[in-house]
C-alpha cells in the first residue's frame with residue numbers, strides 16, 4: 001500500500017528576495033511530484049523562530065539564525081508525497097553549504113545556499 005507522508009518545508013528569506021531562485025525551487029517542488037497541501041507566505045516572528053530552532057539555543061549560530069529567519073518573508077509549505085520527508089531532504093542536500101556545493105552541487109542547497117545559515121531551505125527531520 002502506498003502511504004502519503006507530509007513534510008514541512010521553508011524557503012528562507014534570501015530565496016524570496018531572488019525571483020529567479022524562488023521560481024526554480026518552486027518548479028523543483030512541483031516537478032518532483034510533491035502535492036502542495038498548504039502554503040503561506042509570511043514573515044516569521046522572532047518568537048516563532050526562537051521556538052522553532054529551540055534545539056539550537058546554545059549553539060554559536062542561534063542568534064544569527066533567528067535574526068536571518070525573521071529578516072523578511074519566507075514561503076512555508078506542507079508537502080505531501082510518498083517518502084516526503086526523505087525525498088525533500090535529498091532534494092535539499094547537506095546542511096553545510098560547502099559540503100553541498102562540493103558533494104552535492106545539483107541539490108537546492110548546492111545551487112542556492114549562500115552560507116551555513118542562509119542555506120536556502122528547511123525540511124522536517126525524521
Ligand SMILES: Nc1ncnc2c1ncn2[C@@H]1O[C@H](COP(=O)(O)OP(=O)(O)OP(=O)(O)O)[C@@H](O)[C@H]1O
Nearest residue numbers: 056061065094095116117118119121122123124125
Ligand atoms: N554551523 C552552522 N552555522 C550556521 N548556521 C547553521 C549551522 N548549522 C546549522 N545551521 C542553521 O540551522 C538550521 C538548522 O540546523 P540543523 O542542524 O537542524 O540542520 P538541518 O536539519 O539540515 O536543517 P533544517 O532543520 O533547516 O532542515 C540549518 O538549516 C542552518 O540554517
